[in-house]
Amino acid sequence: MSQSAGQADEPYDVLVVGGGLAGASLAHALLGSGLRIGLVEAVAPGGADQPSYDERTTAISWGSRQLFEDLGLWSAMQREAAPILRLHVSQQGSFGTTRVHCDDYGVPALGYVLPNRALGQALFASLADQPEVEVICPARFETLRTRDDALEITTRDGQATRTLSARLLVGADGGRSAVREALGIGSRVDDYHQKAIVTQLRPGRDHEGQAFERFCPGGPLAVLPSGPDRCAVVWALASDVADRLMAADDETFLAELQAAFGWRLGRLTEPAGRHAYPLLRLLSRHPVAPRAVLVGNAAHNLHPAAAQGFNLTLRDVVLLASLLREGRAAGREAGDAELLRHWADARAADQARVSGFTDGIVRLFSNRLPGVSQARALGLTLLDSLPAIKQGMARRSMGLSMDRANIAQPLPDGQP
Ligand SMILES: Cc1cc2nc3c(=O)[nH]c(=O)nc-3n(C[C@H](O)[C@H](O)[C@H](O)COP(=O)(O)OP(=O)(O)OC[C@H]3O[C@@H](n4cnc5c(N)ncnc54)[C@H](O)[C@@H]3O)c2cc1C
Numbered sequence: 001m002s003q004s005a006g007q008a009d010e011p012y013d014v015l016v017v018g019g020g021l022a023g024a025s026l027a028h029a030l031l032g033s034g035l036r037i038g039l040v041e042a043v044a045p046g047g048a049d050q051p052s053y054d055e056r057t058t059a060i061s062w063g064s065r066q067l068f069e070d071l072g073l074w075s076a077m078q079r080e081a082a083p084i085l086r087l088h089v090s091q092q093g094s095f096g097t098t099r100v101h102c103d104d105y106g107v108p109a110l111g112y113v114l115p116n117r118a119l120g121q122a123l124f125a126s127l128a129d130q131p132e133v134e135v136i137c138p139a140r141f142e143t144l145r146t147r148d149d150a151l152e153i154t155t156r157d158g159q160a161t162r163t164l165s166a167r168l169l170v171g172a173d174g175g176r177s178a179v180r181e182a183l184g185i186g187s188r189v190d191d192y193h194q195k196a197i198v199t200q201l202r203p204g205r206d207h208e209g210q211a212f213e214r215f216c217p218g219g220p221l222a223v224l225p226s227g228p229d230r231c232a233v234v235w236a237l238a239s240d241v242a243d244r245l246m247a248a249d250d251e252t253f254l255a256e257l258q259a260a261f262g263w264r265l266g267r268l269t270e271p272a273g274r275h276a277y278p279l280l281r282l283l284s285r286h287p288v289a290p291r292a293v294l295v296g297n298a299a300h301n302l303h304p305a306a307a308q309g310f311n312l313t314l315r316d317v318v319l320l321a322s323l324l325r326e327g328r329a330a331g332r333e334a335g336d337a338e339l340l341r342h343w344a345d346a347r348a349a350d351q352a353r354v355s356g357f358t359d360g361i362v363r364l365f366s367n368r369l370p371g372v373s374q375a376r377a378l379g380l381t382l383l384d385s386l387p388a389i390k391q392g393m394a395r396r397s398m399g400l401s402m403d404r405a406n407i408a409q410p411l412p413d414g415q416p
Contacts, residue, residue, distance in 0.1 A: 012165070014037050014324065015037075042137075058116055058310050077119070082224075084110045084210075139155040146291075150167055175297040180298050183292050199273065201233060287344045302358045303358055
């Protein structure tokens, strides 16, 4: 598939670098737009070193399910999706709890838990059947050059290099984005000095579709339904504690997990392999540059505590695709500066809200000052007895306050 370095062919309308959750979702959202799409991905799914479609699970909100339905992707995902019917939020060592049930919001599920490998099948592997998208994989983005009419990039696969050009370049190449760096876009990084340990295990009691978010002194612990008799665990801990537990045997790991989580699901057994992820918040200084945008972790990499990172990204890419479609119908080219600015402006509030909310709960629940723990417990109890506030928070977490109608932001009138 690769060729030697040379002149770029006719530019792609949209060239996406990174075929992970963000980039592959964008490619799907652009299908049928009439735009010529290229997707450059360094590591094919299925490989042990594929960083997006790995052993994690991803909790998607009810709103994201609706967006996947609109993209025609939900039927391919549904079989692997474990519904979240109830959510139980608590704090280790104190009395406060809050509960959310899907019936209270008139939806069949608050969200769904999907294995990332299944998302890789539905999002990336299925692109091979789409003649509108040229998937260039394996190929790694290397360099960027600005031309008057396009951006030009080189990619490498072993010894072979290739030159490609695009009216619009999309950096969807993850938190360490080489595209972001090549564009000269800076970023702000807050290191939480935590790592998330991810694993799967068998609960002693039926989880009945219940998800648990438990705020422990070391960091938040999520136990999510991931199959009839399996739960997915995402446990954020101070980095040194996480390193110790990664090296511990299964018995020690389970004993410490059980002590932190309690006995709500009976005895926790049969842990699968453990994987650790360093946790930080990264926010790019700008989401757009001339003829370029950043999406996904390249633009905003969040702590997984609120399970919002990919849900936020999906809303970003769905609006971007819809504006690019509309722009094409109005005769604007994909790299149109006004279109990109409009997209960035339209997404700024949701991005700031989700990033601020996620960072806020990580810091609030990691604070060990005397009195703060009691205040948090009281807060959780009060929240449970204040349905209006709870409903507002739950609706936002479920992606319902940013539904299909809100994502349909028309382009402002203007001459192409
Ligand atoms: C432990 C954990 C749990 C999480 N759980 C949830 C959750 O439950 N719900 C939720 O909404 N979010 C969750 N998230 C966040 C979610 O995983 C991210 O939002 C998502 O992975 C971002 O996808 P991405 O495609 O932007 O980046 P990545 O997943 O990093 O993918 C980037 C892709 O770009 C490719 N690439 C990189 N460099 C190059 C290059 N130079 N050239 C070509 N290709 C390149 C990579 O191979 C990869 O395929 C979680 C995150 C963590 C760490």
